[in-house]
Amino acid sequence: MRFEVLSKEDMVELSKELSKEGIMNKTREELGWEIYHIIVIRDKFGELIRKSEGISIIEDTLEEIKASFEALMEEWNVGEEKDFKDLFDDVNISKLTLLTALIENGYVEGEEKLKLIKKPKLDDLEIELKFNIDELEDVLEEVEEKLNATLTTELSFMRRYFVEVLEIEEELIKKALEIAEEYATEESLVEAMFVGIGKSVLANTILAIAEKKDKKMELIETLLEHEPLTVEGKKEKINIYFDEEAVEDILKELQKIGYLKVKGNRIWLQ
Known part of the structure; x- marks a missing residue:
């Protein structure tokens, strides 16, 4: 999940605050635009x-x-x-x-x-x-x-600033959302909340399947059979949809942050 902030200073400060709490993150700047x-x-x-x-x-x-x-x-x-x-x-x-x-x-x-x-x-x-x-x-x-x-x-062009959180643990995601409230735009904060929950559920489901299946294609097939994944609260429900390419991207992220290793069609948990 990622947060958008309004200035480079806020981007740097938010990244520092997240890092202090042990939350892996990276900053990103990109050209943006608004059309009215x-x-x-x-x-x-x-x-x-x-x-x-x-x-x-x-x-x-x-x-x-x-x-x-x-x-x-x-x-x-x-x-x-x-x-x-x-x-x-x-x-x-x-x-x-x-x-x-x-x-x-x-x-x-x-x-x-x-x-x-x-x-x-x-x-x-x-x-x-x-x-x-x-x-x-x-x-x-x-x-x-x-x-x-x-x-x-x-049409207005401007530079946009983002901080991306590289975590899948629910507690770290909740903590990141709390910290970001002071810096992030309201729209990106709401979006990050749902994306954070969705990626956490999807990533942890992948890890659970990977404990039993060490072949990437088998893992993906098993995961697709369970689509959509569902998170239910007292009065709300989140349905999480994905395709094979999305699962591939999540696998790459999990490998990057050290949860597993993928080589060819083999998967190892770390």
């Missing part, structure tokens, strides 16, 4: 209201922008400067969308301090809305037809 498909809708606010009738997700977003506009214009006088951070004391996407529109349309100017040049009519303000394509999955065709939406794909 964004639906972009741009028009005057009044036109967006008219064209989006019946499309609830768009209507709700426009209502939020309208509420933000009314609140902002009520407390912001023409010629008055406001600190950018004061305008965003909490995360508010509708307010950010509105402020971006005010700046782009020339009603607000400045950087750290923003000055209201004049108050616009909301219906005449050109607004750009952005949605993840998944948010509009059920109404995408209607949005494209009524609102002249366009698709923008955003």
Whole structure:
């Protein structure tokens, strides 16, 4: 199993903490990427209201922008400067969308301090809305037809950092998961939990079979006959599936960490 962390420093620190507990591990860096498909809708606010009738997700977003506009214009006088951070004391996407529109349309100017040049009519303000394509999955065709939406794909490259745990003992896996909670991303931690359990069960099943069968192909055939392996708790069950190639890879890992030796079709426990 492996954990993903957000920085090289966290990768090194997590590896050290695992090693202190006698947990074998190795670090890995690789090129990663994230792809986002964004639906972009741009028009005057009044036109967006008219064209989006019946499309609830768009209507709700426009209502939020309208509420933000009314609140902002009520407390912001023409010629008055406001600190950018004061305008965003909490995360508010509708307010950010509105402020971006005010700046782009020339009603607000400045950087750290923003000055209201004049108050616009909301219906005449050109607004750009952005949605993840998944948010509009059920109404995408209607949005494209009524609102002249366009698709923008955003691709980001970055270096990703991982720490892989090279253990099959249940207690060591549990300890590794406890240590990694402080460093690993939530998604990789959840995935590592299931992968750790699955690999532990599969590896220990291989070792149990290897005590009786010293031929690799016989071991693999016996293991495949028992697929899927199952782990059951009080309210949950994990089914573990694998193919011959996956078993070969686990055998290589077990050999690498010293549990057995494979040569040709022969297997020796160590």
